Amino acid sequence: MEAKTAPRSSLLRPERIQRFLAFGGLIALIVVFSLASQYFLKPDNIGGIFLATAVNGVLALGVTFVIINGGIDLSVGTVMTFSAVMTAQFITIWQMPVPVGILAGLLTGALCGLANGLMVTKMKVPPFVATLGMLYITKGLSLVVSQLKPIYFNDTPIFNQVAMGSVLGDLARVVIGVFDPSNPMVLEPLANPTIVDPIKNIVLVFFGAAIIAAFILGKTILGRYTFAMGSNVEATRLSGVNVDRWQTAIYTLCGLFAGLAGVIIGARLNSAQPALGAGYELDAIAAAVIGGTSLSGGEGSILGTVIGAFVISVLANGLRILSVPQEWQIVVTGTILVLAVYLDRRRKK
Amino acid sequence: MKSKNLFVVVSLLLVVAMIAGCQPAAAPATQAPAQPPAQPPATTAKPYIPVISKGFQHQFWQAVKAGSEKAAKELNVDITFEGPETEAMVDKQVEMFQTALDKKPAAICLAAVDSKAFIPLLEKAKAAGIPVIGFDSGVDSDIPVATAATDNIAAAAAAADKMAELIGGSGEVAIIAHDQTSRTGIDRVKGFTDQIKAKYPNITIVDTQYGGGDQLKSTDIAKTVIGAHPNLKGYFGANEGSIIGVLNAAKELNMGGKLTIIGYDSGKQQKDAIRSGFQAGAITQDPIGIGYKCVEAAVKAMKGEKLDKNIDTGFKWYDKTNIDDPEIVAVLYD
Numbered sequence: 001m002e003a004k005t006a007p008r009s010s011l012l013r014p015e016r017i018q019r020f021l022a023f024g025g026l027i028a029l030i031v032v033f034s035l036a037s038q039y040f041l042k043p044d045n046i047g048g049i050f051l052a053t054a055v056n057g058v059l060a061l062g063v064t065f066v067i068i069n070g071g072i073d074l075s076v077g078t079v080m081t082f083s084a085v086m087t088a089q090f091i092t093i094w095q096m097p098v099p100v101g102i103l104a105g106l107l108t109g110a111l112c113g114l115a116n117g118l119m120v121t122k123m124k125v126p127p128f129v130a131t132l133g134m135l136y137i138t139k140g141l142s143l144v145v146s147q148l149k150p151i152y153f154n155d156t157p158i159f160n161q162v163a164m165g166s167v168l169g170d171l172a173r174v175v176i177g178v179f180d181p182s183n184p185m186v187l188e189p190l191a192n193p194t195i196v197d198p199i200k201n202i203v204l205v206f207f208g209a210a211i212i213a214a215f216i217l218g219k220t221i222l223g224r225y226t227f228a229m230g231s232n233v234e235a236t237r238l239s240g241v242n243v244d245r246w247q248t249a250i251y252t253l254c255g256l257f258a259g260l261a262g263v264i265i266g267a268r269l270n271s272a273q274p275a276l277g278a279g280y281e282l283d284a285i286a287a288a289v290i291g292g293t294s295l296s297g298g299e300g301s302i303l304g305t306v307i308g309a310f311v312i313s314v315l316a317n318g319l320r321i322l323s324v325p326q327e328w329q330i331v332v333t334g335t336i337l338v339l340a341v342y343l344d345r346r347r348k349k
Numbered sequence: 350m351k352s353k354n355l356f357v358v359v360s361l362l363l364v365v366a367m368i369a370g371c372q373p374a375a376a377p378a379t380q381a382p383a384q385p386p387a388q389p390p391a392t393t394a395k396p397y398i399p400v401i402s403k404g405f406q407h408q409f410w411q412a413v414k415a416g417s418e419k420a421a422k423e424l425n426v427d428i429t430f431e432g433p434e435t436e437a438m439v440d441k442q443v444e445m446f447q448t449a450l451d452k453k454p455a456a457i458c459l460a461a462v463d464s465k466a467f468i469p470l471l472e473k474a475k476a477a478g479i480p481v482i483g484f485d486s487g488v489d490s491d492i493p494v495a496t497a498a499t500d501n502i503a504a505a506a507a508a509a510d511k512m513a514e515l516i517g518g519s520g521e522v523a524i525i526a527h528d529q530t531s532r533t534g535i536d537r538v539k540g541f542t543d544q545i546k547a548k549y550p551n552i553t554i555v556d557t558q559y560g561g562g563d564q565l566k567s568t569d570i571a572k573t574v575i576g577a578h579p580n581l582k583g584y585f586g587a588n589e590g591s592i593i594g595v596l597n598a599a600k601e602l603n604m605g606g607k608l609t610i611i612g613y614d615s616g617k618q619q620k621d622a623i624r625s626g627f628q629a630g631a632i633t634q635d636p637i638g639i640g641y642k643c644v645e646a647a648v649k650a651m652k653g654e655k656l657d658k659n660i661d662t663g664f665k666w667y668d669k670t671n672i673d674d675p676e677i678v679a680v681l682y683d
Contacts (some may be wrong), residue, residue, distance in 0.1 A: 037577065044602055045576040051601070052569040148406050149683070152617060164601060200601075269564050269597065271618065275406045276563055313569075320573040326529075326559050 021343055022291050022307045025336075026314065033318035040321055047198020049310070049317050054206040055080070055265050057309035059284035060291075061213040062113075062257030064305045067288055068217070069250045070230040070297030071127035075116060075134035076258040077280030081273070082138040083109040083262025088151035088272035091159065098159050105266070106259040112138060113255015117248030139278060146274040153270050162201060163267030169197035202264050209260060214302035216253070226250055230297030286333075287312055290340045311336065395427045396455035398647045400640075401445050402432035403460045403485060407562075408616050409589065409636050412682040413485070416640025417458070424648045426455070436531055439463040446470050450479065456647035459493070460485035464532055468492075480650035484643035486532035494650045497642040497660040499634040501533055504664040505540030508585055508611050508632050509549075511666060512541075515609045515629055516582040519551030523574050525595060526587035527562035534559070537587040537613065555581065560594055567594020568601075575602055583609040589616045592631070596622050615681040623669055630668030635680040638662045 087105035291308030293300030560567030586592025592612030
């Protein structure tokens with residue numbers, strides 16, 4: 001397993017092949033759905049798929065780090081909700097400026113991640129248990145802080161408008177010379193719609209986050225240690241790396257992404273919904289696994305995870321468009337998940 | 350090593366402090382349901398009636414709770430209000446019912462999440478001589494002495510009539526509901542679908558999907574369905590989370606005015622949309638009345654008074670013309 005010890009150099013490292021598998025699968029799904037329904041490739045529907053991927057995709061980015069590191073984070077869904085609630089608490093209840101609220105949401109996520117990391121490294125609680133505990137804690141705290149009520153961003157419409165506006169659409173209008181400065185971000189139904197309007201700003205945030213995640217995983221020492229600890233944590237420790245500190249950093253990073261997902265879901269729903277979030281961690285883990293991240297650690301990639309997240313949302317969207325009953329949609333998703341891991345195993349033999 | 354431990358403690362304290370800072374000290378009512386059932390207050394000789402709901406974290410259940418507390422105060426009884434976290438947790442609710450029985454209450458109010466799972470426990474209650482009052486949705490048993498509930502089939506049929514009227518009696522409509530397993534989910538979809546099929550042959554229901562009451566999932570579903578059916582004229586959402594999904598989707602697709610949206614229950618987001626005309630209207634139940642009437646019936650049953658088997662708590666149609674009428678305001682919640 002030379003690829004494991006030198007994960008960043010070889011072009012033929014295993015997760016690349018897995019990524020081709022996942023990518024091929026994604027293309028196949030798109031082709032099938034496009035042939036089956038004339039509505040699948042419409043700009044609005046494509047925009048809908050991107051939006052549906054954004055929250056799960058951002059969660060999956062953070063989870064990818066933790067899984068490559070050999071751990072697991074079950075708390076990302078409820079940490080996301082808690083972050084959304086804290087953002088709303090700052091903006092709506094305490095009437096702080098929107099950027100402060102966004103920062104508070106990100107910080108909440110990071111602090112929850114930090115607590116996860118400390119539980120795992122200092123208190124030696126297994127990751128599964130530590131983050132399961134955090135799942136319950138943040139689920140309860142969301143309800144306590146919000147006092148069981150959704151908190152709305154109605155006093156600060158700019159939050160939702162910026163998130164759901166389309167900079168790409170504005171750029172396109174500037175390029176073709178029909179941009180109306182009095183109506184940026186598509187606030188009103190359009191006089192000059194462009195084909196990229198359905199690509200909303202939160203989708204760009206997701207892609208931005210993915211690029212940053214890919215950079216951290218591929219080009220920084222944190223990324224290198226993530227793979228090294230996932231392959232062999234003892235060897236990494238013996239080579240003088242402060243394993244505890246780096247693992248804590250990885251959980252904190254995962255929490256930060258969950259916080260970002262919280263800000264995104266809050267902006268999209270124009271509210272923090274305290275009862276939502278449990279179950280989202282499973283979709284995030286599924287995205288990472290379909291994208292070739294190995295649950296035994298040491299393998300995975302951000303591009304793979306992004307593709308995995310799209311496989312899940314394209315599948316859900318396409319089956320819905322074809323009016324496949326929902327119970328069967330769930331069965332199909334499960335089958336694809338097992339199939340992806342099975343192909344992964346076969347390849348390794 | 351010492352400094353590291355200190356670091357751990359300080360960070361944990363910071364987290365706790367941050368959390369504590371967000372919460373005004375006194376909010377006992379909101380925390381109670383997460384605990385095991387509160388001890389029946391033993392100080393007074395007031396009769397004790399546990400109210401076991403389907404949930405506690407949705408606004409609807411908070412309104413039911415407010416109604417039951419009002420009745421408890423007026424009729425001089427003690428109640429506790431609790432429910433499982435999600436409507437799928439049959440086992441948790443069974444446990445709550447069992448615990449409540451063990452405390453030998455004067456009566457029990459129950460909104461069963463599963464209409465069959467409770468039959469053995471109801472037998473037990475009957476044997477112990479403890480009257481059970483159903484609320485919100487019935488159980489498949491004649492042991493409950495009365496059930497205070499909305500007739501969801503009739504209410505959803507009324508929504509179908511409104512839909513037909515507003516879209517001019519023909520065209521494509523879609524349904525989104527919370528689930529296909531609970532009584533309310535089944536009845537509302539059935540009430541709407543059957544009414545359309547029976548009375549409006551020119552209207553077709555092109556899709557019925559389920560979003561679990563999750564606002565984000567419901568948004569993505571509604572968006573897909575609207576995209577796949579460009580001739581869609583109307584959308585019916587069978588509970589609050591579902592209709593919020595339709596509203597978000599219609600907003601994201603700039604469908605204002607092009608789609609007739611009819612919802613269920615209330616909540617701030619839905620009320621705002623109805624006021625602005627973005628949503629045509631909604632069916633509201635009377636959650637406060639449901640809570641009030643079940644406790645009232647329990648008190649009557651406890652005293653041995655005769656009760657009607659079915660206590661219809663009613664429903665009302667509301668839109669922007671009557672949303673501020675006192676009788677509507679009284680049954681809406683934020």
